Structure formats: structure tokens, C-alpha cells
Amino acid sequence: MHNPQSSTIYPKRPVTKSNPHHENDASHHGHVPVILYVIGLIIYLVALVTSFGTVVSNSLFMLTMLISGYHVITEGVVDTFKESITRKRFHPNVHILMALAALGSSIIGAFDEGALLILIFAGAHFLEEYAEGKSKREITNLLQMNPTEARRLKDNGETEIVSVSDLEIGDQLRVLPGDQIPTDGEITSGSVYIDESAINGESMPREKTVGDEIFGSTVNGDAAFTMTVTKNSEDTVFAKIIALVDQSQSNLSKTATTIKRIEPIYVVSVMIAVPIFILVMPFLSSWDYEESFYRGMIMLVSASPCALAASAVPATLSGISNLAKRGVLFKGGSFLSNLTKVKAVAFDKTGTLTKGKPVVTDTYFIEENRTAEWKQCIVSMEKEANHPLATAILDAFESEISVSTQDITVQNEIGKGLTAQIGGKAYRIGKPALFTHIPDTLASQTEALAKAGKTVVYFSKNDQVVGLIAMMDLPHDNVPSVIDYLKAQGIHTAMITGDAEQTGKAVADLLSIDEVVGNVLPENKSQIIQDLQKEHGETVMIGDGINDAPALVNADIGFAMGDGTDIAIDVADAVIMQNDLTRFQYAHRLSRKLNRVVWQNICFSMFVVVLLITLNLLGQVDIGIGVLAHEGSTIIVILNGLRLLLPLKTN
Missing domain, CATH: 3.40.1110.10 (Calcium-transporting ATPase, cytoplasmic domain N)
Structure with a gap:
């Protein structure tokens, strides 16, 4: 009988405790900086539209800088100090340039422009953090779906509400209509329709009956059933997905990592170049020292690498999020970024190219x-x-x-x-x-x-x-189109199989695969991958079995099929849910778009820096316009990266 209190005792989508990766705030510091920003903005507007006199107005502009720029100054000065102590060398970030520019504007009496600088930079920074957080939230909302409780059957047939972490293999559970399935297991009584979209991205529910495997975090339909627990909570498919998501957010692409590595070097270079610029320009131009100092502050803003720093990370996270929604889970942005460089793809035959049953x-x-x-x-x-x-x-x-x-x-x-x-x-x-x-x-x-x-x-x-x-054992219906796509991209295709070479060749001929290696022992698959790497370059391996694990490890990028063994999923760099190879094709297309977007961002951000510096040397830009143009370029770069959240158009 349906428990009338089930909705309160056992929510359909129980929410886990908050985690450090899930950021709902506009800033990673919380709501306080946003409130302070608004207060500072109001003070700035009051000072701008009223006539309090120079001293009072400048005091209000200074107050605006301190209140609205609280988190900018904190990250610029405090974080630089902490990082420098930790690394035992000077390690500044881009915020310190903005703090110094605001200080410099105040020194020359341009309090209003210093306040405007802080307001625009801080506002752009909030938008940047929100945009970057959006792509993260698209993935990490999976954590909100992690079940926390289960109905365990007692020996007398009654049920008890227990924590999912207390479940043991062999426990019998009762799952009511609309409930989340608490953990991986097997149906022991009942026939139901289950929404597995959290696992495989498929919108249509799947029919399950006695003996069928079911997964934790999926949602039961309109019939109750009994199940047996087959895995510990930390070993479930959903737990592995969460681990993949967590890893993907910390493993950045090579381009993003390079940008983060050179950012402090770039900032130091700007901090050295600006004082030299201020001291030298009065001798090289008609500027006096006050004008030279003012132009130096504009240079400090213009040369700041804000847009460059935002060129890769939001775009990469957006791409990973896009793929996660479509059943391709990457363990890191570096693998997604490098996918576009692949020159050869090796497939296991049974279960990967073929349906796995004759x-x-x-x-x-x-x-x-x-x-x-x-x-x-x-x-x-x-x-x-x-x-x-x-x-x-x-x-x-x-x-x-x-x-x-x-x-x-x-x-x-x-x-x-x-x-x-x-x-x-x-x-x-x-x-x-x-x-x-x-x-x-x-x-x-x-x-x-x-x-x-x-x-x-x-x-x-x-x-x-x-x-x-x-x-x-016939190929999956969608495989021929994937092979055709790879061949059109100039990518060499190979099949590695333990079957007789004649059997493998027959399947390869059906699919127009370039190369077949048959009668392969599991321990020899990794050697074949190495041979492909030597002959063609960077190589992908796609497989689903225990015997594919060594090859998945040795490949430049290893893809495990989601219906495969746990060991294959554990050692692979990415997982394709539901054994659908069209998702690999989609991932390759998105990888190409990601690289285009990142390079667009890099070129555009550097163009804006060069343009602003040039206009500054010609005396054609003031500090307000410089900040607006510079931070505007950052927002454009962020929004360009967020385009990768949108589904790709069908070829």
C-alpha cells in the first residue's frame, strides 16, 4: 500500500548537503559583496548628482571604491599576499592591477574616475563569476539528485527508513511510485517503467521487470516494486558519474592551464612596465608627469588580462556540461580539448561496434x-x-x-x-x-x-x-554514420578484436573500417594502440570490457562504453552512456567548436588590449572608457564561451 506520508519521509528528489563545487551565489564569496556593491553604487550616484562640495564628493567616491571594491581589493591584495607566502615568490593576480589603478586615480585627484573604474570592474567580475558558475551548475546539479534514504524491508515484511550509506549488498528494498531508486540493484518483484535520464540522458522511460538491473538516482514510475541491493553506495553508476563530474571541473584544458600559469607572470610584467612608462613618457612626449601618471593608470587597466584569463575555463566547462547532458562524461577538460587532435580511433568489436548478441x-x-x-x-x-x-x-x-x-x-x-x-x-x-x-x-x-x-x-x-x-553479431544501426564522419575528418579507423580475423574483417567491410586486427589477446591490445600512435599520431580507444582496460589506459584518450564493465569505466578518460557511438561523434564536433571558441576569445581579448594601449598612447581614451571597453571585452568572451552550452546543430 502506498504510504501517505512518503512525500515527507522520503522525498522524490532528496537534496544532499551543499558541497564546495556547487555555487549558487553570484560571487564565490557569497551575497555580501553584492550587497556592498549595490550600497557603493548608490553612494556613487548620490555623489554624482548632488552638490556637496569637492571634499564631500571625493569622500563619497572614495567610500564607493572601498565598499563596492571590497572583494576586488581583498582578492587583489590579500590573495596575492597569501599566494606569495605559500609559493615563496611574488604571485599577483589581475585584481591587484585594478586596485592599484584605483589608488593611482585617487592620488592624482580623479576620485570619480577611480570609483567608476571599481564599479565597472567589480560589476563585470560578478557577471564573469555568474557566467562561469552557470556552466558548473549545469553539471553539478547532478549532486542535488543523489538519494539519501531508502525503505529497507525487515524480516517481518515491514519497512524501515534508513540512510543509503547504511545499505549493504543483499538488502531487500521497497520502492514506491515516484520514488528515487536509492542505489544500484536488481528487481526481485514487479514490473515498472523507470526514468533513467539522470544516468543515460534518454527522455523515454525504460520498462524493467524481475531480474533487470536498475540504477540509483533514477526515478520509479507509477508502480511499486521490490529490489535487491547489488552495490555499495560508493560503487554505484551514479557515484561514478559524480566522481567524473568532480574531476572534470578541476582538470582544465592545456590552454586554460597555460593561461592560468602565465597570468601572474603577465601581471608582474605590467606592474614593472607601468612605472617605467610613467617615468619615461614625459621625456618622449609633451606630457607632464601628472598626464603621464594618468595615462599610466589607463595602461594599467588596458593591459590587465581579464578577458584572456576568461578565454578558456568557462568555455571548457560549458562544453563538458553540454556533453554531460547528452550522455558523454569527461574526466577533464584536457581530454575534451585534445579530442580534436586525434588522428586514429581504435574500436573494440563486440558490444562497441556490434550489438553483442548474434x-x-x-x-x-x-x-x-x-x-x-x-x-x-x-x-x-x-x-x-x-x-x-x-x-x-x-x-x-x-x-x-x-x-x-x-x-x-x-x-x-x-x-x-x-x-x-x-x-x-x-x-x-x-x-x-x-x-x-x-x-x-x-x-x-x-x-x-x-x-x-x-x-x-x-x-x-x-x-x-x-x-x-x-x-x-551485427553492427549497431548508428555506427556506419559515425565511421563515415571520422573518414570525412581524415581520421584513421581500426578494429581490434579477439575474434577470428575473418569475422572481424567481415564486420569491418560492412562499416568501411580502414584496418582490422583479429585474434588479439587482451594483453596485446595496448601494444596495438602504441603501434597506431607511432604510425598515425594521437589515438583514441573505445571499448567496454575488462580486456580493453590496458588499451584504454595507453590510448591518448580512452572512451568506455557506459554499458561496459566497471574497470573499463574506471580507467577510461571519458564514458559514453548507452553504448551510442553517435555521442562520440557529437563530442568530437564539440571539441572542434571548443577550440575555435577558445582561440576566438584569445585573439579578441589580446586585440582589445593592443587597441586600448595604442589609443592611450595617442591620448584618445580616458580611464572610464578604458575600463568599459576592457571589461566589456571580458563579458563578450564569457558569453562567447557560454555558447557551448547550446546543442550543436545537426550536420
Whole structure:
């Protein structure tokens, strides 16, 4: 019975405790700087529109700088001091340039322009933090979906509310309609529809029944069911997704890391160049020292690398967020950024390129008018079998015939195939090597089918082969378009498989894959990756099994298929949910766009710096216009990066 208090005891989407990565504030310092900023802005406007006299007005402008620029001054001076102590060398940030520019404006009596500088810079900084935080929030809102409680069944059949962290493997849980599934497990009773969009990005609910695997943090539909816990809370698929998200936000792209590394060097260079500029310009121009000092303050603002510093990080986080929503999880921005450099992609065959289960592709019976009768015999026999090909045969034939209710005796002997006595006649299903008298028509067909990479089994009656069934593990429907895309990008494609080379080549021919390496032992896959790297350059490996783990590690970027093994997901650099390779194609396209956006940002930000410095030397810009143009360029760079949150247009 549905518990009427379930909505209060067990919320459908319980919220976890706040975490350091989830920033809802406009500033990472909280709401206080925003309030102070508004107070300072009001004081500035009062000083601007009233006539208090020079001393009072300048005092109000100074108060504006101190109040509105509180967090700018703090980050500029205090953070620089702390970082310098920690690193045992001078390590300034860009905020100290703005603090010094405001101080310099005050020294020459330009209090109003110093206040305007702080207001514009601080306002732009709030917008920058909000924009960067937005892309982070797009990913880290996953943490809000992490379940905290579960209904555990007692021995007497009653339920108790317990913490998810207290669950143990083997516990029986009751999940009510609309509840979040607390952890990974298996359905033991009931049939339901489950919203798995939190895991795989698919909007359509999936039908699940007894024996099916279910995942924590997904949402139950409109029917209650019972489940058995199969994983500890820290080992669930959702826990791994959260770990990926957390790692992706700290692992920046190479470009972003380089920018962060050179920022303090750049700031130091500006701090050295500005005093030299102030001292030298009166000798090189008609400026006096007051004008030279004023122009030096403008140079301090213009040369500040605000836009450059924001060129890569928000764009990279936006790209990671975009992909996370579409079922591709990266462990870091560096892997996404480097994806565009890839020259070769190696695929595991089974489960990655193919569906991982054989289907019947061809059938042939010597006497066509007896096809229905023999198919009925085959279905009756295969219903008693337990080998992997039985399911494929039943899927192909069962709907075509009505199974006889007569008693049959079926034996499944290793090495001898499947045998049965039906109506006093002996029937056998097995591989061709078990049979000696094979009609020529069947032998020639068998040879052609084997060359096409198909597995052939024979069906015999009283030791006479009367038919054959060919099966093959076929590629996923969306794989050909992905291979075509890679070839259009000039990327070499390779298939690495433990299957016979002939079988692998047949699949590769269907997909137009450039290279096939068959009969590969698990320990040799990583060596093949190294060979591809030497011959072609940076190489991606995509796989789903334990045997793919060494190759995933050795590849420049390793992609694990989300339906694969935990070890493959753990060692990979990215995860593709639902084994959908079109998501890899989407990731590659987005990687190319990310690199274009980052370089657009870098070039634009440096162009603005050069333009402002040039106009300053010509005396054509004042400090207010300089700040507005400089910080405006920062906002444009941020907004350009946020375009990567939008879905890519279909090719």
C-alpha cells in the first residue's frame, strides 16, 4: 500500500548537503559583496548628482571604491599576499592591477574616475563569476539528485527508513511510485517503467521487470516494486558519474592551464612596465608627469588580462556540461580539448561496434515445402538449450510457428551439439564439423557465409543435413554514420578484436573500417594502440570490457562504453552512456567548436588590449572608457564561451 506520508519521509528528489563545487551565489564569496556593491553604487550616484562640495564628493567616491571594491581589493591584495607566502615568490593576480589603478586615480585627484573604474570592474567580475558558475551548475546539479534514504524491508515484511550509506549488498528494498531508486540493484518483484535520464540522458522511460538491473538516482514510475541491493553506495553508476563530474571541473584544458600559469607572470610584467612608462613618457612626449601618471593608470587597466584569463575555463566547462547532458562524461577538460587532435580511433568489436548478441541472418532448407515443419522441430529443441545461439534462433523462428506440445527428449552434449528424438526420428543441431555427409549446395553456401564472417550451424534429420542457419553479431544501426564522419575528418579507423580475423574483417567491410586486427589477446591490445600512435599520431580507444582496460589506459584518450564493465569505466578518460557511438561523434564536433571558441576569445581579448594601449598612447581614451571597453571585452568572451552550452546543430 502506498504510504501517505512518503512525500515527507522520503522525498522524490532528496537534496544532499551543499558541497564546495556547487555555487549558487553570484560571487564565490557569497551575497555580501553584492550587497556592498549595490550600497557603493548608490553612494556613487548620490555623489554624482548632488552638490556637496569637492571634499564631500571625493569622500563619497572614495567610500564607493572601498565598499563596492571590497572583494576586488581583498582578492587583489590579500590573495596575492597569501599566494606569495605559500609559493615563496611574488604571485599577483589581475585584481591587484585594478586596485592599484584605483589608488593611482585617487592620488592624482580623479576620485570619480577611480570609483567608476571599481564599479565597472567589480560589476563585470560578478557577471564573469555568474557566467562561469552557470556552466558548473549545469553539471553539478547532478549532486542535488543523489538519494539519501531508502525503505529497507525487515524480516517481518515491514519497512524501515534508513540512510543509503547504511545499505549493504543483499538488502531487500521497497520502492514506491515516484520514488528515487536509492542505489544500484536488481528487481526481485514487479514490473515498472523507470526514468533513467539522470544516468543515460534518454527522455523515454525504460520498462524493467524481475531480474533487470536498475540504477540509483533514477526515478520509479507509477508502480511499486521490490529490489535487491547489488552495490555499495560508493560503487554505484551514479557515484561514478559524480566522481567524473568532480574531476572534470578541476582538470582544465592545456590552454586554460597555460593561461592560468602565465597570468601572474603577465601581471608582474605590467606592474614593472607601468612605472617605467610613467617615468619615461614625459621625456618622449609633451606630457607632464601628472598626464603621464594618468595615462599610466589607463595602461594599467588596458593591459590587465581579464578577458584572456576568461578565454578558456568557462568555455571548457560549458562544453563538458553540454556533453554531460547528452550522455558523454569527461574526466577533464584536457581530454575534451585534445579530442580534436586525434588522428586514429581504435574500436573494440563486440558490444562497441556490434550489438553483442548474434541474430539469424540466413536460413536454407533443402526441401522448401518442409521449412515450417523443420523450423518447428528446431524451436522445440532450442527451447531446451542453454547455448548463446539458442536465443538468436528462437527470436528468428518462434513467431513463425506454433510449437508442438508433443513430448521430446533433448540432449545438449558439449562437442556433439543438440540432439533430440521427435516422432521416432533423430534430429541434430550443431557446427558443420560434427557432420560428415553434407550436400554440395550446403557446403558452397557455408563457405560463402563463413567468408562473410557468419557463424553457421547445421540441422540434420537421421544424420542427413537438411538445412543451415547462419548467424552474425551485427553492427549497431548508428555506427556506419559515425565511421563515415571520422573518414570525412581524415581520421584513421581500426578494429581490434579477439575474434577470428575473418569475422572481424567481415564486420569491418560492412562499416568501411580502414584496418582490422583479429585474434588479439587482451594483453596485446595496448601494444596495438602504441603501434597506431607511432604510425598515425594521437589515438583514441573505445571499448567496454575488462580486456580493453590496458588499451584504454595507453590510448591518448580512452572512451568506455557506459554499458561496459566497471574497470573499463574506471580507467577510461571519458564514458559514453548507452553504448551510442553517435555521442562520440557529437563530442568530437564539440571539441572542434571548443577550440575555435577558445582561440576566438584569445585573439579578441589580446586585440582589445593592443587597441586600448595604442589609443592611450595617442591620448584618445580616458580611464572610464578604458575600463568599459576592457571589461566589456571580458563579458563578450564569457558569453562567447557560454555558447557551448547550446546543442550543436545537426550536420
